[in-house]
Amino acid sequence: EEIERRLAEKQTEVARLAARIRRTQSDIAALRGEIARLEGQRTTEEEALARLLRVMYRVHAQGGALPLILSGDDPVTRATAVRHLASLAALDARLIREYRGTWERVADRKGREEARQQELAALHADAQREQAEVDREAAKRRTLLAKVGDERAYHERMVGELTEASRRLEAFIQELQDKQRKLAKAPPPKARVEPPGVGFGSLRGRLPWPTAGRIVVPFGAQVHPRFGTRTFRNGVDIEAAEGTDVTAVYGGHVIYTGWFKGYGNLIIVDHGTEYYTLYAHIAEIEVKEGEDVRQGQRIGTVGDTASLAGPRLYFEVRYQGKPQNPVEWLGHRG
Template sequence: MKEVQGVRGSEIKRHYNFLSHYLVVFLPFIFFLLTAYAENPHEQYKQIQKDLKSHKKKLESVKKAEKSVIEELKKTNAELNEIENQLTLQRGKIKKIQGNISALQVDINRNKENLNLQNNLLKKRLRVLQKMSKTNDALLILMSGEDISQTVRSLRYISDISTYDQKLITKYKETVNILSEKQNNLKKLHSELKTEEEKLSRLETSLKEKKKERETLLVSVRKEKKNYEKMIKELQEASNRLLRIIQESERRESELRKKKGAKPKTKEEETVEDSGFARLKGRLPWPVNGTVAIQYGTQIDPLFNLPVFRSGIHIKASNGTPVKAVHEGKVVFADEFKGYGQLVIISHGSGYHTLYGNLSKIFLKNGVIIKEHTTIGEVGESNAIGASGLYFEIRYKGKPLDPQQWLKK
């Protein structure tokens, strides 16, 4: 039983919640890479390759955990089979003892019937003797024979009968006592076996519960493995798309160098590019009123002991709370995003972007130019914190920055 320890269900649950949060944080990053590829595509491609390697390591760890749980299940099944064999043997012993008790009970009943017959015979003899004593004819009856020898034989006969009856009674009493003692011993043994059976039954129940626990754990591990495999697949697809984007970017840059000039930008686009976002570090307004539930930065995965980077913060806030842009800019994405709910990404020029996730509603469209404090949507539910809240990121040329260093204290 001591071997059946393994990875505890509570650790799996904590890690699964952690994984759900990581998926929520990472999937928008994939889209962000695709929207900001022109700024630093080579660095982003390297980062995705690094993430792929890290998640493949995690997947191997999950596979090992799955294999370990399967081995523990095999051990548990073997223990269950052994307990069931012991239960079968114990039930057989109990059945045999019950048969012995039944046989002894029949024997006791038979001896009781014999005892009743002997008692009836002795009662009859006692009544005869009582009549003889009342009439004082007992001695006359004995002496009524033709000779003394006959009288002596009669006396001896009566004495033998009394002695025989007494022996029968004594023997029967001894037999009853012996059988009663055996019956008591068998009842005690039966009680002991019943206690042992209850003990084995409890052990069987415990093992079945352990088996159920291990099966639940196996389901969790396999589900987690499936999530990691899915994540790796999405990373690989993003890596391939980004590689194509890099190649296309290089091709366009080559063509642009051959051209004499570029098309002039609009006034609104120039305003976005010159928004001065870089000078606002530590002075940006908060996108929503609330408290930070999950911090930015690298943390160690508790199950796999591998570092996982959180690119933004989760701000706990009431459902339906208005979410506002921290600075003027251009909406480059405003739509549902897989694994993340409603998502808005705003470009503030000079390589700066802000990302707003877990929205229940979006009030803006892709491509519009907005001002600071513009309401972009409302807070929705967050899988990462198990409550309503906003996910918020700040990025510079694809690289995540700590939002709390940029927001007002």
């Protein structure tokens, strides 16, 4: 259990660092785009300044403004020439201000880019260290699982722990239900022979699958083929590639997210009218307690937290606290 928890924590940290790396890379790309735009603007301003300097040079080569003012031309011509010169001087000052501002912005963005590049390098180093920890913990876990698969004593101990974990989960769900009823200020409902025909209950056999994959451990009584140990599964194991999306099968309210012994990272969704779904062995939880989710919304990814058989999703459907066979609720896939 301690190995499982440490491994899950390290995997979560690696995922968090990967997300930060992606955000930092996005920031760097945005800064580079802005730098390119500003450098293009600076080039345009340099060309405008060069043209203005050529005009001013020609004016000065002809003796400057004084000959124009003292020329024998009529007053209207002289006034027009003076206005042109004043406009050139104002344009000169404005272009210089704009050019200086653009230069400063380019320098600022380049400084920011350099800082983000340094941050990115540090994040990559952290991610490599954390991944090395993940690899070490995973190796310990594989060694332990090999013993479970080969030695009856280890296997029977793990079966006992899983049975106890199932009982704890049952009690925990009951506590959550009681809490939800108190929040709603509603008494416990009377037992029904058939689920209600509205909402979640109306979708028996038509719910979308929570992930892409195939059921490898069914609902109900199980007998181990080698050791003959008997267990009862309150849900199904859906084998899928690690990182595959896990989605809510129906809209509802997230009432629990976190580590649960024997199940790893766990998500519980309350769908109302005493229906709940559970999603376990999650690699990355992407919702929070108290959050409302819609049908088909991604709530996490497939992982192998507390799984004894590699990446898979453990999925339960419960009605009034009692486990239902998920196969009877999920739609057929072609």
